[in-house]
Amino acid sequence: MNRSKPKAPAPDEPLPVEIVDAHTHLDACGAKDAADVTAMLDRAAAVGVGRVVTVANDLTAARWAAEAATWDERVFAAVAVHPTRTAVFSEQDRAVVAELAGRDRVVAVGETGLDFYWDYSPPAAQEEAFRWHIDLAKRVGKPLMIHDRDAHEDIWRVLEAEGPPETVVFHCFSGDLEFARRCVDRGYVLSLAGTVTFRNARALREAAVHIPTYQLLVETDAPFLTPHPFRGRPGEPYCAAYTLRDLAQLRGADVAELGAAVAANAQRVFRLPAVTARELRGREG
Template identity: 45%
Template sequence: MSDSNGAGDAAHLRRRSDESGGQKRDLSYPPLPPALTVPVYDNHTHLEIEDGEGLDYREHLDRASSVGIRGVVQVGNDLETSRWSAEIAAREPRVLAAVAIHPNEAPRYAAEGRLADALAEIDELAGRTRVRAVGETGLDWSRLDTAGDDADRIRAAQIESFEAHIEIAKKHDLALQIHDRDAHDDVVATLKRVGAPARTVFHCFSGGPELGAICADNGWYMSFAGTVTFKNAAPLREALVAAPRHLVLVETDAPYLTPTPFRGRPNSPYLIPLTLRSMAETMGTDASMLAAQITSNTELVYGTWESEPITVDA
């Protein structure tokens, strides 16, 4: 997924539907928020997905830089997007990469007889210098109720893929970014059975205080997205308040999960300040102090964007 300019014109980008529930979405990007005084990183974004005005990934990064976002972790969901993520990170200093087969993609690869080969390629990509995480991987049981006879096959493929990704992360001493949807108990059980990597991140943390306590007890990071700003997300905010601050990260999951007051419009890394300021208010702390803590946490997970990968002593 590259072009003659080095990467990323709109022709290669994946597209989202511009309709939701039969109604047209507002596809314009929200205005720039006031810049952060202390810069932070977007721990999880998908710059390959075109949404809204079809911005090139460099335009997203430029907007982000202008409001105090120092860098992003660009996350792959399949072989194509994982390759692209690794390629972009190799030449763009504001980008590090995460590579994986998304849990909802794993059954497709398995049905085509390609899951083992796909995992082998993820293993190869994970060895590249500016690939700093394996993800997003995990379990997603949100579709099992409608899967019928395929439910067991879907479950088995996701578990096989998740276990393999955990081993890949440990092999390369990389962070693990987890997708956990309607599967808290099974995700935790898998991590404990297989053995979690030294740096494990619950991307777009979706649990309440109970899951938060489990993460805290095990030293697993909780990455909060725009969902923490939603009116109906009280359990998320309870988990955030209780979370040890050294385990808190922030992300967009762009182009999804745009924070209040722009929920439903396209998301982008430059909107991190909205989520971070909302988090600081919920936690009863100063936004700059929280930003400094999150920046430190992020660099402990991934290393700095200018450095070689970090190594955790066994």
């Protein structure tokens, strides 16, 4: 029996403001070269997703992300070794990540953290790598982008023990209201992916209402976690428009106002140039 591959959702209507996809994986979305990246960013720009942070999971992806960030002015990168890939994390591997993290268009160290859902890397190895990435973020003076899956308390324990860097971003935040409040009190930034639109994610949706706007980002984690009503389909950065609209409705906020706020947050958190992607295209024209 032949089963057709799920199709990507159609792009949403253009947003009234330009936003930033704070966490995506352009390589996993299918981009291989500069032309692919430009085409993907053009599709995103058409609905108001003007810039993206493409994130690495392993050394190959880290090298690719750092290079991709030089192909298009709308792309920035984050580099690290994902916790599920840390069973072997050698000194040579660490030297590669450290060198890439120091590059100008690499704006964060991540994604790093703990993942107790998948049984790919021993917890002790994950924690050791997490501690190393925390130290790296401090050394290079860039935000720490955290992957936290079924590991809230252990993530918290390690951050408290090591001392967090100046800026901490919880990618694809998955906690409840109580954990969100703890993170907010510490000054951490919470980035919401398509999961916040899932109608059965009641605890997360409750938390999302109460996150202060100043500490909020929006992301896709594309091609994963495509928002409602397209859950299960492959996503791209343009899908951030769906998530923003759903989040605005959930919070009782104006889409343009919320979009402007999360865009400003991304610019501040990742120290992006003040010029927007739209303005860059205008200059080129």
